[in-house]
Amino acid sequence: MLKINQTIHSVVRAIDDHGSGVIFCGRDQVHVRQVLLGEEIEARVTKTIKGGYLGELVRIIKADPRRVKPLCPLTKRCGGCQMQHVAYPSQLEMKKQRIIDALKKTPLSLHVHDVQGMQDPYHYRNKMIIGFSRNNAGDIISGLYEESSHRIVSASTCLLHPKECDEVIATIVDLMKRLRIEPYDARRQRGFLRHAVIRYGVHTRQILVTLVTSERRFAVHKAFVQQLTSRHPAVKSIVQNINRRDTSVVLGKQEHILYGKGSIEDELLGKRFIISSSSFYQINHDQCERLYQKAYELLQLSGKERLLDAYCGIGTISLCVHEQAKEIIGVELNAKAVADARINARLNHVRNARFIQQDASAFMKQEAAHRQHYDAVIMDPPREGSTPLFLDACASLKPEKIVYISCDPFTQIRDLIYLKKKGYKAADMYLYDMFPMSDHVESVVLLRR
Ligand code: SAH
Numbered sequence: 009m010l011k012i013n014q015t016i017h018s019v020v021r022a023i024d025d026h027g028s029g030v031i032f033c034g035r036d037q038v039h040v041r042q043v044l045l046g047e048e049i050e051a052r053v054t055k056t057i058k059g060g061y062l063g064e065l066v067r068i069i070k071a072d073p074r075r076v077k078p079l080c081p082l083t084k085r086c087g088g089c090q091m092q093h094v095a096y097p098s099q100l101e102m103k104k105q106r107i108i109d110a111l112k113k114t115p116l117s118l119h120v121h122d123v124q125g126m127q128d129p130y131h132y133r134n135k136m137i138i139g140f141s142r143n144n145a146g147d148i149i150s151g152l153y154e155e156s157s158h159r160i161v162s163a164s165t166c167l168l169h170p171k172e173c174d175e176v177i178a179t180i181v182d183l184m185k186r187l188r189i190e191p192y193d194a195r196r197q198r199g200f201l202r203h204a205v206i207r208y209g210v211h212t213r214q215i216l217v218t219l220v221t222s223e224r225r226f227a228v229h230k231a232f233v234q235q236l237t238s239r240h241p242a243v244k245s246i247v248q249n250i251n252r253r254d255t256s257v258v259l260g261k262q263e264h265i266l267y268g269k270g271s272i273e274d275e276l277l278g279k280r281f282i283i284s285s286s287s288f289y290q291i292n293h294d295q296c297e298r299l300y301q302k303a304y305e306l307l308q309l310s311g312k313e314r315l316l317d318a319y320c321g322i323g324t325i326s327l328c329v330h331e332q333a334k335e336i337i338g339v340e341l342n343a344k345a346v347a348d349a350r351i352n353a354r355l356n357h358v359r360n361a362r363f364i365q366q367d368a369s370a371f372m373k374q375e376a377a378h379r380q381h382y383d384a385v386i387m388d389p390p391r392e393g394s395t396p397l398f399l400d401a402c403a404s405l406k407p408e409k410i411v412y413i414s415c416d417p418f419t420q421i422r423d424l425i426y427l428k429k430k431g432y433k434a435a436d437m438y439l440y441d442m443f444p445m446s447d448h449v450e451s452v453v454l455l456r457r
Contacts, residue, residue, distance in 0.1 A: 393419030
């Protein structure tokens, strides 16, 4: 048994699934952020967790040559970045190597291509979730969350945010002080403003602010809207979302518009898109364009195909490629995203794409039962990957090609193994660094029947 605050001197023996280093002390495991495999470190035990302990890096005794000094002074505490202590080219190599290592334990033989990185790997996020709190002196602060915690790391800027958005956040804090808007305290379940979710159209420079509040009554909303929009004309819409529940899920179900249309627009590969507060939109605009282009290159459409876009979100994948297909059907669970997808089709004068609101697995099962024909399927499920139900039905529809996009190559690998048994073979995995400084990576794979 280790004691809290005990210091340990050891070599990092493994990296866990969250990118933290693991050091051993007898039989006990301590997980430490911001360290590299093989580094000799001193760490302080901070907390017990399932299966071991969390520790904080105290000092590095023998550093890995890939280590750099993080540009942000808060990386030790802030849960936003896991890899700022690694030189950017090495981050890309490490992301690739983790996948190669995972593939070694599988029956797949995939060629993993180099991760396509960004020229400027900062300021790329187009969605920001900000928390508010009071510090010990009683001042209102804003910032991001500590890793797996309710505590806020006070930060007035973040290297991953567009500068314009950090300025909007600073104004929100100022208005909270002036208009006496109380930050929500999750522990005491008191206060009003839980989060601000900022969405930014990289192309249009439009900003959508969603205020997540603990109750509907917002006495000073008029003054808030007037002052925020006059100071930041780029704020095109403000939405109030009400979340009364004791939960770590950010958005509640009830929402109303305080200003503007409740959405902003952005442009992706020359097409316009409406983005509202709750619908999914890829976090990294420029890398998303590169990823989609790769997916289309792999699909090689001729204009005659019937294409299925599963887990389609607001329809971006379909609508950017519709000229190259005869007919496209998109399926998505989130009703608001489907509504946006339909608006987006009209906005771009697209007539050969339809969007259906349904669970993708249930939809696939029904399409298989009705012996529908699709020439190709493009699928982009959430982090947990797809389901056996979806994959079985997909294989029985017998599309020639499946292009599988994933923000978690590890669940994707699980699904690729399943599809292999169903007669679908993949040869290459292409990787895009959608999330520089984090330990995540996006992948795209073509499967052929
Ligand atoms: N292809 C889109 C969205 C990908 S994110 C894009 O590139 O922008 C994954 C999407 O899957 C989200 O929009 C999410 O709402 C949706 N989703 C999650 N579970 C689902 C399910 N069971 N059935 C259908 N869609 C689902």
